[in-house]
Amino acid sequence: MSNKRLIKVPVVSELASENKQAEYLFWVGSAGSYDDRAKKITRAFVKILEHCKVSYAILGTDETDSGDVAKRAGNEFVFQMQAMQNIEIMNSFEIKKIITCDPHDYNVIKNEYSDLGGNYEVYHHTEFIDKLIKEGRLKLNTETFKGKKITYHDPCYLGRGNQVYEEPRFVLKQISNDFVEMERNRERALCCGAGGAQMFKEAEAGNQEVYELRTQDALATKADYIATACPFCMTMMMDGIKMKDKQDDVKVLDIAELIAMSENL
């Protein structure tokens, strides 16, 4: 029988005070911490971690913004201040492995923190879920999404940026027997329009929003679900669906949410 349990998310500093250490740091990131839609992704992913009994902890209030958007906007000072604070904290807790749901933070921590003294083994949550499945720690229910068409939007910072194309697809194909690709996919995938600090400003004059164009790609597949793997892509695709007035026909969900749903977590 299903039994509701309150999750107490472990915090690195609290574990440390008891002389304990988790294997993985779950890096929540600013979007996952504050953005209402992205918070749901964070919560879904924590359920997966709990369900698979992963040894994890978060930094809690010790975490601060990764600095990614500041850097892409050209403010290297703010970026490096943020990066060095985070590195200092993480190194002081001897963090070795990190998981995050945000491809931007994934990129910045994996590739750019290392120059500043932060060297970690970094996983995107789609890579981590893929790993859990392949290690037999996560058995998926194929009933929930049976007969539902799912398509996937590649986040630029995950796909083109870091060559993570197959893991998200592998995971989705475990829960759906009707996975479809958009016309532009993998390295040719069109951006959702949010990267490079665009998320925080109005778009320049043009004849269309980038997210609208990408939503058209997704809608053309006639999928029931658009899967994403990035909190910013999520915002953009949701905006696109609203703009096209398709909220009732198509749902935009993060891969973590789809997995949590399929397992009814």
Place this chain on the structure above:
Amino acid sequence: MIVNIIFALILVLAIAFFYRNVSIIAKNIKLGKSVDISDNKSQRWKTMFLVAIGQSKMIKRPIAGILHIFVYVGFIIVNFEMLEILIDGITGSHRVLSFIPYYNYLVSIFEIFALAVISACLIFLFRRNIVRVKRFHNPEMTSWPRLDGNIILITEILLMSAFFSMNTADSILQIRGEEHFVYTGSFLLSSFLIPLFEGFSSNTLMFVERFGWWFHILGVFAFLNYIPYSKHFHVFLAFPNVYYTKLKARTYISNMDSVTNEVKIAMGIINESEAGGEDEVGTFGAKDVKDLSWKNLMDAYTCTECGRCTAVCPANLTGKKLSPRKIIMDTRDRLEEYGKGIRKEGEKFDDKKTLINDYISHEEIWACTTCNACTLECPVNIDHVSIILELRRYIFMEESAAPSAINSMSTNIENNGAPWQYSAADRYAWADELYINE
């Protein structure tokens, strides 16, 4: 003989002029900031073999890709023929290499490639001017870049045609046993043209043969010296430019060392004396070409203006002014102008112009999503994002002229540790009341 002396003179002049133009380009590239790209040599060679020599990115658009390989391989192969022409020209010999066994088969192979070049160039002309493939007609493709493309294609067709008429006339003269024209055996493709030329007298044919020969070689010299002014310079720079490609993750953006020191001082990790004051902290980011790295500038000279980058740019596809190709073309144009000024007036040169504003507007700079579709698509591994980011750094850190929404985002990060105005104490509020079904 007097002709041989004239030939040798022209050869020397052509090489000297080419050398001069190439060294101007080299000097211009060196106006950029120094960056050390000497790591990972084996990986770099591999990338160069794959992308530049192997054309791996060109074939992602199969039609243009395969045609381009025809022209590329054709040109390299036909250039072996140039070796013979040079020796003949200097020494007065005729087909000096014809002693090589199967010489006529060799020439026949050259002819096959020459035909491939002609056909590919004709199709390219058709695509550019009749079909008007969109990427050749964006706003930055003003009259000069469009003309440049056509000049290159027409010249290549003419050069290859000269090669055919020279061979045909030569074959007939060989058959007629004219003195000087050693019999080599027939050439595969030009032998089909023999009926067209057969009616001519030997004198006319000798003229045709000589004309083809001189046209071919003078054309090659002229073309060689046209290349440094043209997008065609990629035939040389593609190789080093790909060699110096960024090998890190595509979305990696370098950390500014000059900032690292200041941040370490601000955070009390090191003090000022440890930081060592010797490095003059220059401008942050780039306002003009001289603030970019030499690699950025090499990128600019390597661009083939093919527009593959712009054709996949989400900003451009949705009607924004940003076009990654224009960013690169502007950088080259400004560099040419700036370099000319520097060579004329020295360090004091100041024409009151800059890459930002006079060439590239804020509107373009801020429209980029850093999605890297452009860098992935570029067949010669140009890094547009790196230039755009240097321009943003200047606007943000030196001019404080970022869009106001971007400024507030950044201030929020500084004050609350998040790009929005939320309290750092709430970072963890998402975890409240979180239940799992077991």
